[in-house]
Amino acid sequence: MTHILHRQTGHPYPVAAGGHGVCLRDDKGKEYIDASGGAAVSCLGHSHPDVLAAMHAQLDRLAYAHTSFFTTEVAEELADVLVADAPEGISHVYYVSGGSEAIEAALKLARQYFVERGEPQRRAIVARRQSYHGITSGALSVGGRPLQREPFEPLLFRTHHVSPVYEYRERRADETPQAYGERLARELEDKIEELGGDTVIAFVAETVVGATLGAVPTVPGYFRRVREICDRHGILLILDEVMCGMGRTGTLHACEQEGVSPDLMAIAKGLGGGYAPIGAVLMQDRIFRAIAGGSGAFKHSHTFMGHPLACSAALAVQRVIRRDNLLANVRTQGSYLARRLNERFGNHPFVGDVRGRGLFQGIELVADRGSKRPFDAARKINARVKGEAMARGLMVYPTGGTVDGTLGDHVLIAPPYIVDAQIIDAIVERLGDAIDAATA
Ligand SMILES: Cc1ncc(COP(=O)(O)O)c(C=O)c1O
Secondary structure, eight states: OSSSSSSSOOOOOOOOOEEEEEEEEEEESSHHHHHHHHHHHOTTBOOOHHHHHHHHHHHHHHHHOOOTTOOOOHHHHHHHHHHHHHSSEEEEEEEEEHHHHHHHHHHHHHHHHHHTTTOOOOOEEEEESSSSSSSSHHHHOOOOOOOGGGGGGGGGGOEEEEEEOOOOSOOOTTOHHHHHHHHHHHHHHHHHHHHHHGGEEEEEESSBBTTTTTTTOOTHHHHHHHHHHHHTTTTTEEOTTTTTTTTTSSSSSGGGGGGOOOOOOEEEHHHHHTTOOOOOEEEEEHHHHHTTTTSSSOOOOOOOTTTTHHHHHHHHHHHHHTTTTTTHHHHHHHHHHHHHHHHHTTTTTTTTEEEEEEEEEHHHHHEEEETTTTGGGGHHHHHHHHHHHHHHHHOEEEEEEESSSSEEEEEEEOOOOOHHHHHHHHHHHHHHHHHHHOOO
């Protein structure tokens, strides 16, 4: 009998008792390859000695100091590292404890920026269908996952949604990827013009769509056009790199591959690698200056922001990534993972698409490859894949609702950056068996 309201009541969760490298172990001694890093979190795997040592040292020095009284060396150092490697123009960091908090803070910072500048008429947020930006009310208002929004709809603020980039299903046969991206950019601009460009605060998007679509990258030129459109209307571009950022796609920030710099960027999962709850908003200097030269305070705060222990974990994670040149490994092993997935599933009767970037790969499951017809949602194929994978000692991240929020299934694979070819072979083999068993 448990006293926890678990994610699913009645589900018998195994007890995680230990972890090392790419594996987690339950209290019965069974090992699981953590091929999804939980939910694309554990970028260095488990029990990394350098991260543990840094956290122990920080605990011995200082566990907590409230940010209305003090700053700390570790928080300052981490901000220096993040800004040094940030996209062009980013000058400051705002700390939070996770992805949803990062999005909440980014939305409010964007609004306050315009209030400080004397543009209080800007109140609209535009985001994309089939996106996930977090679970708190503001983040949920912006997100485009109908089933998650539904019970809370009366509590959400109104946002406006345009199409995501989802080539597999939504690019027309007679369209090049570039033309498809152009069509989507035009749709965004039409929406902005319909709302009135000077009433819009921000456009919010995941650079590579994570949990909702399953590691779906953008098409060439799309984000450049989005950047131009936002600039033309004075609208902020908020990129959500909570899942796809911090090295997951092979560059520290996914937007580097798009050649754009956002006004605000939310990061979280891979920032602390699961060693502590931490997220952050990275901001352009002009946003910092609008606050600093205006009211002097962002009207937003959390008790645990800039927590020294969380900052020490994140600082250690970021140092290990740089010291061990792990982004190169993400690129090398990411290509190998994509190749092995294509070999195993390229002709699989129930796999319609393999996509992704770096160690952020997704496969979309379909009942019929030719027509791309999804499985009947009642079959809960994604949950079955998860169960079959766990039974085989494999953690992957399957989700349903890929096509429209209800129909469709995909599996996200996001192993730690320390993975090697042998582990990838084991992941693909076990995943293949799990999918075969789940779809049989
Ligand atoms: C893209 C994206 N944004 C925001 C969030 C919310 O982060 P958290 O669960 O840490 O609140 C997630 C979580 O999966 C995410 O994938």
